[in-house]
Amino acid sequence: MKLITRNTDYALRALCYISKNKDIVTVDELVKKLGVPGPFMRKILQQLNKRSILDSFKGQGGGFKLKVTPENIYVIEIMRIFQGKVALNRCFLKKDVCPNKGKCALRKKISIIEENVFKQLKEITIASLV
Amino acid sequence: MKLITRNTDYALRALCYISKNKDIVTVDELVKKLGVPGPFMRKILQQLNKRSILDSFKGQGGGFKLKVTPENIYVIEIMRIFQGKVALNRCFLKKDVCPNKGKCALRKKISIIEENVFKQLKEITIASLV
């Protein structure tokens, strides 16, 4: 059971690094400083660019920089980008027709746990990690 | 992100069914009542038997019954059986040598969330689901 997957983790580390270092950072620098695999890191940064969390610059002297201030980058948002909808309580019964849909005690309990997790996740920003 | 996997889910449903129905229940009955795949359900029940949560009886008229009262079967225990150690906060950095081990802000925050999840999970028993 993982709350955070590797790509989310690398994304967060990269964002932390960029936010506390100089303006523009290349993939190569991140690879060296964070010890993460290059092409994978690159793909991750490209996704962050597409989602307008990073700005990218091509060509010599290019790289990535933050497009949003660290205070406004939420961990849960990054999780959603790399892990899709964050939900703990999906039902497994065939055809999605659970015999006691709506009344399922387990689902209810997990929903409560989920809400708490969200409440806490929503308070974590990149700024709060640096 | 799944808190509970399918085998855990089926195990919980089976335990709930057994605990609120007659003494001894066969795999076949569970398959019909719960709409889950037979051989898979069987494997799950065998594991619960090995872990002494169910008792099993071979031969005609055999099946499974609870070995522990529903009040004493904890969801988190079932999760551990099928999903291993329940932990949200493992670190991904190569070689497990995180440069800022111990000081990692993300890890700390996730640990707090994890503790809360545990606290809530630990209160859920089969009895509380029935």
Next chain:
DNA sequence: GACAAATGATACTAATATGGTATCATTAAT
């Protein structure tokens, strides 16, 4: 004792998610 109905044990397979790599195209500074 033969048979049927149940689980025990174990090996195998299929599907999905995760964690990447590889490659070619594009851009921009020197």
Next chain:
DNA sequence: ATTAATGATACCATATTAGTATCATTTGTC
């Protein structure tokens, strides 16, 4: 022109999850 960067995209490897298949064993019933 060359070089150093990202953009886009296709592909591959591994692990996890979700099962199936099969043979052995036990036990009640006729």
